[in-house]
Amino acid sequence: MQSAEYWFQSLIATAGIQLNGSAPYDIQVHNPAMFHRIRWQGTLGLGDSYINGWWDCANLDDLFYRLFTAHLDRTAGLFIPQLLGTLRAYLANLQSVSRAFQVGERHYDLDNQLFRSMLGDTMVYSCAYSGSCTRMLDRTLDEAQLAKLDLICRKLHLSPGTTVLEIGCGWGAFARFAAEHYGVHVIGLTVSENQATFARNLCAGLPVDIRLQDYRSFTGHTDTIVSVGMFEHVGVKNYPAFFNTARRALSPNGIFLLHTIGSLHTELAGEPWINTHIFPNGKLPSLRQITTAIEGRFLIEDLQNIGPDYDFTLMSWSKNFQRSIQRGELLSHLDQRFQRMWQYYLLTCAAAFRSRCLQLWQLVLSPNGVPGGYQSAR
Numbered sequence: 001m002q003s004a005e006y007w008f009q010s011l012i013a014t015a016g017i018q019l020n021g022s023a024p025y026d027i028q029v030h031n032p033a034m035f036h037r038i039r040w041q042g043t044l045g046l047g048d049s050y051i052n053g054w055w056d057c058a059n060l061d062d063l064f065y066r067l068f069t070a071h072l073d074r075t076a077g078l079f080i081p082q083l084l085g086t087l088r089a090y091l092a093n094l095q096s097v098s099r100a101f102q103v104g105e106r107h108y109d110l111d112n113q114l115f116r117s118m119l120g121d122t123m124v125y126s127c128a129y130s131g132s133c134t135r136m137l138d139r140t141l142d143e144a145q146l147a148k149l150d151l152i153c154r155k156l157h158l159s160p161g162t163t164v165l166e167i168g169c170g171w172g173a174f175a176r177f178a179a180e181h182y183g184v185h186v187i188g189l190t191v192s193e194n195q196a197t198f199a200r201n202l203c204a205g206l207p208v209d210i211r212l213q214d215y216r217s218f219t220g221h222t223d224t225i226v227s228v229g230m231f232e233h234v235g236v237k238n239y240p241a242f243f244n245t246a247r248r249a250l251s252p253n254g255i256f257l258l259h260t261i262g263s264l265h266t267e268l269a270g271e272p273w274i275n276t277h278i279f280p281n282g283k284l285p286s287l288r289q290i291t292t293a294i295e296g297r298f299l300i301e302d303l304q305n306i307g308p309d310y311d312f313t314l315m316s317w318s319k320n321f322q323r324s325i326q327r328g329e330l331l332s333h334l335d336q337r338f339q340r341m342w343q344y345y346l347l348t349c350a351a352a353f354r355s356r357c358l359q360l361w362q363l364v365l366s367p368n369g370v371p372g373g374y375q376s377a378r
Contacts, residue, residue, distance in 0.1 A: 004035035015070035017063065024058040025066055031055070042079030047273035047348075051341045060344065061315065064351035073357070074265075081272035089269040094281040095235030100214040102280050103233050104192035112198060114334065115171070117324035118317045118346075122146065123171040123198075126229035126259065127310040127360045131378075141316040144309070149177040154377035155302070155364055156224045156255050158182040165189070165222040165249055167215045168230025172199025172208070179206040187222065189213045215245055224255050231260035235283050236268060239293035247297050247367060255366055255374075256298065261310075262287060262359040278345050290363070298365035301374035307359040314350035318343060 009019055018026045031054035037045035049055055057063045067073065088094065119125055120142050128144030129151050139147065152174065158164070160183030169175055169188025172195075178184050185207040190196050191214060199210045216238075225246050234242050246256055266286040269275075275282055294300070324330050325339060334342075352358040364374060 004039035005032065008035050008038055011072060011076060012067070015066040015072055017066055025062040026057065027063065028056045029054070040079065041081055042076065042272070043073065044079070044081040044272040044276060047277070047341075047344055050344050051277075051337055053336075053340070060347040061318075061351045061354070064348045065354050068351055068355035068357045079272075081276075082269070085269035085272055085275065086267075089236075089283070093235065093237045095233060095238050095283070097214060097216060099281055100216075101191045103282070104190065104195070106280050107278065108190075108192035109194040112171075112194065114330060117329055118321045120145070120316075120320060122149075122173050123202075124149070124173045125170055127261075127306060128313040128316075129306055130309050130312075141313065141320075144313070145173070146177070149174055150181070151377060152226060152228065152257055152259070152362075153178055153182050155257055155362070156226060157375075158184050158224065160184070163187070163221075163223045165218070165220070165225045167218075167225065167227040167246070168233075169195070169199055169210060170229070171195050172202040172210065174226065174228060175199065175208045175210070176203045176206060179203065179208050185209075187211065187220065189215055189218060216241055218245060218249060220249060221251065222249050222254070223251050224257075225250055226257045226259070228259040229261070231258060232282055232284055233279065234285075235281065236285070236289055239285075239289065243293055243297045250367060252367055253371065255301070255364060255370070258290075258361075258363045258365060260285060260290075260361055260363075262290075262307075262361045264357065264359070274345070277341055284358070287361070290361075294365060298367060299369055300363060301366050301370060302362075302364035302376045304362045304376075304378070305359050306362065307353050307356065310353040310358070310360050311350050314346050314353065318346040318350065321346065 019029055020026065034049035034054040037049050115125065116123060122142050122145040124145040127148065128141060129148035130139065130144060131147045158178060162184040164178060164184050164186045166175055166186055166188040169190050172188065175186040175188045179186055188199060188208065188210045190199070190212060193212060196210050196212045203210065250256055261284050263284040263286050266288050270283040321342060366374065
């Protein structure tokens with residue numbers, strides 16, 4: 001039986017990567033225990049070995065861009081964490097009502113200083129938008145985030161007096177922007193106490209109602225609905241409940257915009273390392289899973305893929321995070337292990353979007369079809 005080191009070295013060689021090589025994307029080994037961990041745990045072992053300091057790489061994003069482009073994430077085989085994750089997702093509802101607040105408590109309730117240092121002034125934790133610029137670099141991160149918020153408002157055809165339900169309101173950036181610039185009333189739902197408190201302060205004095213509430217318990221009615229970067233926490237078993245809730249709440253002639261990261265592959269469980277360390281119970285949808293769930297509930301008026309813009313967004317967040325560390329602006333409890341974990345998260349995700357393994361979709365949905373046809377915005 002071949003050694004774990006030989007197996008791993010042979011695997012990454014197909015992507016042009018070497019162990020202890022001189023290229024900035026090569027892996028520098030500090031502890032050979034990493035090979036056994038990766039051989040049995042796959043991506044979970046690879047990420048945990050990095051957090052432990054067992055290996056380094058000068059350009060993590062470049063390394064993973066090469067791994068993803070070579071499709072090694074799909075061809076390396078099945079590993080124990082993947083099998084267990086799929087089994088758990090099959091046997092249990094990992095995103096049930098009783099579990100709904102776990103991602104808020106474990107991720108979004110992390111200190112606001114961390115997110116402010118990373119996200120910038122807008123505090124928008126989703127893909128920015130290049131718009132009509134020839135390159136995303138023609139805009140700053142904050143400008144691109146404001147362009148995204150305005151794009152969503154235009155796609156929703158907002159006008160003064162409109163009521164908007166925002167499922168997953170984050171720190172309140174969209175609610176504030178839409179209320180200030182389009183004169184609408186926003187009801188924002190979040191499962192994070194940290195976000196709810198921040199968003200209420202941000203939107204003070206505006207027609208914005210921020211609620212610490214799971215989407216399934218919402219019983220009101222609204223003219224339009226928007227959900228940005230929240231659907232990744234819903235889970236396949238809950239897609240019918242999610243879209244049923246939206247359908248009941250939305251006016252017959254209303255518009256629902258769904259902004260979500262998407263996978264090219266239809267799977268039941270989420271990625272093991274991300275689920276373990278970053279987003280518990282997360283699950284990226286495939287387009288097939290979305291369209292299956294909306295059948296009989298909504299029709300698709302518009303679909304736009306802005307996934308390439310997420311590479312710029314994540315790289316900007318990574319640079320902001322590193323800059324804050326160098327300036328000593330982050331809290332002391334964000335130790336070296338946390339810093340390595342967070343950078344690994346940001347840079348591997350940037351590589352996934354750069355390689356087009358992950359997508360970012362904006363779907364515009366309506367219950368009965370917009371009379372006369374939907375006029376799309378770009």
